[in-house]
Amino acid sequence: MYNINGLNEECGVFAISNNQDALRLTYYGLHSLQHRGQEAAGITFTQSDYFETIKGRGLVADVLTDEVINAYKTRNAIGHVRYATAGGLGISNVQPFSFKFFDECLALAHNGHIGNAKDLKKELENHGSVFSSTSDSELLIHLLRHEQGAFIDRLKNSLNKLDGSFAYVLMHDSGLYGIRDRHGIRPLSIAQLDDYSYVISSESCAYSVIGAKFVRDVLPGEIVRINDGQIESYFYHDECSENLCLMEYVYFSRPDSTIDGTNVHYARKLCGKLLARQLPVEADIVIGVPDSSISAAIGYAEEAGIPYEIGLIKNKYVGRTFIQPTPELREKGVRMKLSANEAIVKDKRVIMIDDSIVRGTTSKRIVQLLKEAGAKEVHVRIASPAIKYPCYYGVDISTYDELISSSLNEQELCQFIKADSLSFLELTSLKKALLEIKYQDQLEHENRYCSACFNCQYITNLYDALEHLNKNKQEL
Template identity: 45%
Template sequence: MFEFGEDKPKEECGVFGIYAPTQEVARLTYYGLYALQHRGQESAGIAVSDGRSIDVHKGMGLVSEVFSDRVVDCLKGKMAIGHVRYSPTGSGLLTNAQPLVVHYQKGMMALAHNGSLTNALELREELGKNGAVFQTTIDSEVIINLITRYRQESLEDALVKTMLDLRGAYALVILAEDKLIGLRDPHGVRPLCIGRMGDGYCLASESCVLDTTGAEFVRDVEPGEIVVIDEDGLHSHQGFSEIERTSCAFEYIHIARPDSTIDQLSVSESRRRMGIELAREYPVDADLVIAVPDSGTASALGYASELGLPFGDGVIKNCYVHRTFIQPTQEMREMDVRLKLNANASVLKNKRVVMIDDSIVQGTTSSKLVEMVRKAGAKEVHFLISSPPVAYPCFFGIDTVKREKLIANQMGIEEIREFVGADSLHYISEGGLLRALGTDCVCLACFNGAYPIPVLT
């Protein structure tokens, strides 16, 4: 018998950068991080630069816990970068909070990173043999060490050389000298976009941030591209030729906010089409369609619309529960599920229900949800998932636990159905997911094990 825990992949990180000499860059960065809070709740940080020196404030917790008005007002400069973090690599310590700030021969530099390197340990050992000293356990410090090692001529040249050494996923924002820089790995796994803001520009992990900060969407940073923003405007350098665009499919399935657009694909529309594909692959004779909020909602609405079924608020989310803490007993872990989600008996009683969620990773939460909906009076519970089975771990910035703990790696579909207690269980097919996204330029490695970047498994 296997023990399965949390059902969701942990969000990775969110980054924001702004160059706007006439605006309150620290406060705009604070707002930007608020809009990215869903991508990481472990720590938050902001670094600001006046063109000569860099000041940084960071801490453990949510953006609202780390920053007060007084702290934000004290961060003065004409450009800034910010970071919210969940740790896919490295432990959850204050020393690992970002942005990282370093002093080196050319001055100061700050870096914020979203993603994960697959050759971080190898690079760390090589740098260590050459005298590098590390103060954190995160792969982001490997990146900043490489940049400073290559920083003999222009920073752009140093970044190109650094990109040649890196394997894995990375979207970076960097403060250096009198410029803001953004870059994206050659596969474009992790998202990064550009916004125009008055007399300046900003960079963000998701386009929803631009709406929050009042910026106008310009475009996505291309895979392998280096974007430099300074007093002369925005300049583009192709640091590394695009190898094969493989954006992360889980950005559309679960991670990103529904009001974001990533690589010209609307997240909410993509999720709605996932529900339509589910309806075509697995129509159920039911009375009601419900969603596991929030990322299952758009798919549930698409499913209900395609089959002409009513949609109801059968599961209600407590919006004031932001973080999951490790609970010492099974009873307390089950209480944590009930704190987050509750079944709406007035909607569910005596109904044959289709419940749609975006993924099952380990299984326990799914079984508690099915049990909860049954106890609320549902006659049947058909569980439909808008992603294929997650059978392989992610090495590119999403924490999905070890392979042997993934329920789809250990059980077949019928065994999983019995485990979660549903009357039927269906996952969207890989083909259905690709039809919903309208592209095959996405990474599906967590479903099929075909990693676009070499990994050590």
């Protein structure tokens, strides 16, 4: 309901250690990560000898009110914003998950997806575990309880049993932990507030709002432990690789975030430039579909020497409780989320830049909007490759039915959305753009991203999902 593109990230995580304003700062941090999940939010924080949790469905501001924040004093907290796919929408699946055992308190929040969750859960239940949710995120707590010894060893052993994508923030009596899967599929980084206070976040955009200074990314396979103003680093696996989700740069992350050394706005802008080089077209103006395509549109316009204009306006206030128009009103043209700027597009040949196409229905509607507003031609340029395969790493594109590019080629899709022309950025160009920024060279780092939804090259074993993938392939 919130994004106009049909793609949703599953979650964002945030944590803070040793700060007297921990609750309020977590609220601000989560607010900055709101784009990563709008269905539920929650926070767990330390009290004298237990962890307190406040969570619920809705936006951060709906769940964490001023009243809640003023009612408690704490110095350590973890938080979560959620978009649900794995596990469903019930309140029992809202994170963080927090448990008080006879000998320790444990709480965690997770972004990602555990591929071997079903097998692990079965095994754990056979050994007496009782799960409080249907979410795969809870698994780590139960795995930890089945391990013996020092906490860091229990943690390493437990993480070694998980296969999939994960960025965790975890709170334990022994400290605050940030953990990233050994392929680095989902992002996570650390920042410093003062000499003794650190924060961990899915995205660095959460740091400037609270005045924290970025320290570094958590590395693939790394466990970062923060305790008493010190950072300790451990690795749970010997074989790690850099395979960050390409869609973090294309669509999910905020343009002011820098992930694994690459600023998101800068990456998108460079993609726009490559798009202009790869797919030039004669036109009067370049416009971007707000918000995530603006950076690429600016890059395209700059490279092509064609003016960039605001041709589409997004109404930011269409939210969860917005009364949807009836089918009749929709027919009459009541379009609440996006409007064409008629004064700008009328009688113009327009290049419309979008970040991606999922179902195709949104692109079709936007082309129609622009034509109704008097655009002479609409040339659609997509600043990413065609998404053809499901994602099993924490993004809600899990069936082929949702992906129009899995059944239509570029020409057929162009006809479907009724554009004058349509082209996608090539995968090699997208990787080249990112590698140029990060390494100033390309070849030896070619495979350093997850691009499975574009080329079907999955990073991990797919377990149950493999059957799903093959079944869907056959049905096409």
